[in-house]
Amino acid sequence: MGVRLEKPWLTLDPELVARLPGQLGVFQLANENREVVYIGFAGGQSLFGLKGELGNWLGRWPFFRIEVNMAYRTRCRELLMVHFSDHGAYPTENTAKETAGLGRLSVTAVPTIPIKTKEGG
Amino acid sequence: MQLQLTQEQDMVVRMVRRFVREEIVPLEINLDPDTDQLPEEDSRRLKAIVQDMGLFGLGIPKEYGGPDLDMVTQTLISMEISQHRAGLYAPCYGVFGGAGLAQLFESSDVQKENYLYPTLRGEKRGFFGLTEPSGGSDPARAIQTRAVRDGDDWVINGSKIFISGADRADFGLVFARTSPDKGRGGVTCFIVDTDTPGFHVRRIVHTLRSAHYATELQFEDMRVPHANVLGEVNKGFAIANDRLSRQRIPYSAGCIGVAIKAHEMALEYSKIRETFGATLSSRQSIQWMLVDNEIDIQQAKWATLEAADLADRGEPFRKQAAMAKLVSTEGASRVVDRSMQIHGGYGVTKDFPFERWYREMRIRRIGEGPSEVQRHIIARDILGSSLR
Numbered sequence: 001m002g003v004r005l006e007k008p009w010l011t012l013d014p015e016l017v018a019r020l021p022g023q024l025g026v027f028q029l030a031n032e033n034r035e036v037v038y039i040g041f042a043g044g045q046s047l048f049g050l051k052g053e054l055g056n057w058l059g060r061w062p063f064f065r066i067e068v069n070m071a072y073r074t075r076c077r078e079l080l081m082v083h084f085s086d087h088g089a090y091p092t093e094n095t096a097k098e099t100a101g102l103g104r105l106s107v108t109a110v111p112t113i114p115i116k117t118k119e120g121g
Numbered sequence: 122m123q124l125q126l127t128q129e130q131d132m133v134v135r136m137v138r139r140f141v142r143e144e145i146v147p148l149e150i151n152l153d154p155d156t157d158q159l160p161e162e163d164s165r166r167l168k169a170i171v172q173d174m175g176l177f178g179l180g181i182p183k184e185y186g187g188p189d190l191d192m193v194t195q196t197l198i199s200m201e202i203s204q205h206r207a208g209l210y211a212p213c214y215g216v217f218g219g220a221g222l223a224q225l226f227e228s229s230d231v232q233k234e235n236y237l238y239p240t241l242r243g244e245k246r247g248f249f250g251l252t253e254p255s256g257g258s259d260p261a262r263a264i265q266t267r268a269v270r271d272g273d274d275w276v277i278n279g280s281k282i283f284i285s286g287a288d289r290a291d292f293g294l295v296f297a298r299t300s301p302d303k304g305r306g307g308v309t310c311f312i313v314d315t316d317t318p319g320f321h322v323r324r325i326v327h328t329l330r331s332a333h334y335a336t337e338l339q340f341e342d343m344r345v346p347h348a349n350v351l352g353e354v355n356k357g358f359a360i361a362n363d364r365l366s367r368q369r370i371p372y373s374a375g376c377i378g379v380a381i382k383a384h385e386m387a388l389e390y391s392k393i394r395e396t397f398g399a400t401l402s403s404r405q406s407i408q409w410m411l412v413d414n415e416i417d418i419q420q421a422k423w424a425t426l427e428a429a430d431l432a433d434r435g436e437p438f439r440k441q442a443a444m445a446k447l448v449s450t451e452g453a454s455r456v457v458d459r460s461m462q463i464h465g466g467y468g469v470t471k472d473f474p475f476e477r478w479y480r481e482m483r484i485r486r487i488g489e490g491p492s493e494v495q496r497h498i499i500a501r502d503i504l505g506s507s508l509r
Contacts, residue, residue: 003324044154044471071327073155074334078325081288101158103288106321106339 003082003107009034009063017058022049023068026076029093030063037061038093039079041072061093081105124426130194136174137201144170145213149206154471157211157332167216178218178241180371182226185241192370192429199371200422203378206474209481210332212375222247222294223367224310224360228351236292236312248293250281250313250338251361257283258494260296261305261358266340268297268309274344275299275311277319281338288322288336290315295340296357303355310357312349319343329480365490369442370432372489373425373449377418379478380453384414386473387460394465401463410459417452424448440502447495450485457482 009030010016027050029038038061042053050066057064069075080099084090085107090099126134144167148159159167171177179195181187190198202212225237225247239245256263266279277297287293292314300307313320319341326335352360388411391402401407425445431438461468461475468475486492 071331073153073157073331074325074327077334078327081325100161101289103286103290103336104315104322105288105325106323 003078003105005065005067005079007065007067009065012054012058012060012062012064014058017051017054020051020054020066021068022051024070024072025050025066025068026072026079027054027064027066028079029057029061030065032062034063036083036091038091039076039083040094040098041076043072077102078105082107124423126197130197133176133190133194134197134201137176137198138204140170140174141201141204141213145205149474154206154474154477155331157207157214159214159216164214164216167213168218171213171216171218176217180219180223181241185226185237192432193426196370196374196425196429199374200378200381203375204382206477207332208382209375209379209478209485210330212378222249224294224351224364227360228312229348231348232312232351239291245291246286246289248284248287248290249364250284250287250293250295252281252283254280254282254337258491260361261308264296264298264308266295266297267301268299268311268345270299270347271344273347275309275347275350277311277313277340277343277345279340280323283326283335284338285333285335287315287338288325294351294360295345296361299357300355305358307355308357308361309354310351310360311345312351313343313345317343317345328484330484331477331481366439366442367432369446369489370425370429370438372485373421373428373442373445376449376453376482376485377421377425379482380414380418380421380449380456383457383460383475383478384411384418387411387414387463391463407463410463414456414459417456421445421449421452440499443490443495443498443502446489447492447499450482451492454482454486 005026005028012029024042024044024046026039026041028036031037038057040053042050046053048055050068054064054066067075080090080094081102082105084102085105148163152159168177176188176198178187179190179198183189199212202217203209205213207214222240225233225240228237236245236247240247251257251260253263253265255265266277266281268275268277277295279297281295292312295311295313296308297311298307299309320343321339321341323337323339326337328335351357391407391411392400394401424441428438428441428445431441457475457478461479464473464475467473470476
């Protein structure tokens with residue numbers, strides 16, 4: 001799993017949403033320019049999981065993408081922090097309450113410790 | 122050891138138990154089952170209640186404004202404040218406050234002004250940076266992060282992993298090797314401001330834990346003034362080690378609290394749930410599970426309170442703290458597992474707290490020194506130095 005959510009954007013329409021899983025996970029919404037406008041999650045209290053959460057956004061934004069993830073809270077926080085690191089601001093639809101207390105990530109930092117493989121690479 | 126609680130301890134335990142059951146547990150009905158935060162207004166209200174109870178800032182010495190409770194009483198409180206869904210890693214969602222980085226009580230006057238007092242006032246947050254990708258069980262040898270003296274500064278390069286709260290912290294305690302050939306005698310503790318150039322939080326490390334996610338840190342030519350050395354150069358391992366032993370007592374108590382709650386729920390459920398015309402509690406197989414729960418909890422309680430009692434009396438408690446950590450984490454894991462089993466299908470849903478406790482309790486057998494390291498500590502103690 002990469003730090004960023006980089007799956008292709010899907011059209012946020014009723015037919016596609018009806019086929020979504022009812023699982024827990026995170027999602028992003030985007031505008032016509034495919035710029036992220038909201039990052040959210042389907043948690044333990046979401047009716048019908050991702051399907052239910054995305055259903056609440058029908059007709060408001062044209063695109064979405066999802067990631068099924070049991071660690072939905074920490075993953076959502078990570079995506080918000082990555083967005084802030086990339087853009088200097090949180091997505092426009094996320095409320096101050098949703099972003100309160102978030103930390104900082106330096107996602108552009110390059111690891112200095114090489115990952116060793118069996119081949120010694 | 123006196124096993125009977127004093128009148129004061131009994132009163133404190135009853136007061137805290139009531140607070141958890143009447144103020145915290147009802148709030149969780151409407152919270153996300155994986156959350157580690159309360160709504161701000163609830164958090165403020167509950168902190169005020171805890172302050173009125175005189176218990177805010179557990180672990181903070183009296184001279185710094187804390188309630189100055191002995192370790193046994195703190196342990197008893199820790200067993201109570203973890204008795205709810207988020208209780209293992211977010212006991213009472215932090216409304217009891219805490220000592221934070223206790224090592225700062227031993228810092229210099231200037232360091233206290235810059236870091237300790239702002240932390241106690243809630244103006245700054247700190248993190249504890251010991252574990253590295255090269256290992257956490259043997260920090261004295263595993264630390265590869267290097268600090269090299271350059272004039273009035275130290276230049277630090279390296280990385281840390283499984284560090285809680287670093288992304289939201291204003292500063293942290295970072296342990297780095299200052300003398301490569303001296304083993305545990307070559308480690309120094311630095312107070313590092315997180316806005317220092319070269320300080321990076323590279324990623325969140327997602328784990329089984331719902332609360333207080335961990336992070337991975339990277340230091341690139343990070344310059345830290347010599348004035349920010351905590352204690353003395355090459356004596357950082359003692360600072361880390363003291364914390365590791367002492368921390369095992371409340372760590373154990375938190376596990377016991379969750380086990381007590383899980384067991385209590387299993388007892389209640391077994392009395393009302395019927396299968397084949399009789400309650401679960403009438404089945405011998407279930408009775409034995411409940412008996413085993415009771416035994417696991419009692420032995421963990423005794424071991425943990427003994428370690429706390431020794432610490433209060435200023436006697437060596439390293440072996441007893443290791444035994445408490447071992448018995449409580451392994452015993453509580455079994456209690457949660459059995460209680461989940463008694464609840465059947467409901468036990469694994471997010472409607473009940475067992476699945477969160479089950480996941481988070483698994484980490485407890487690894488965090489703060491895995492079970493194998495605790496056994497190693499106990500073996501070294503009973504066999505003497507010949508083990509080395």
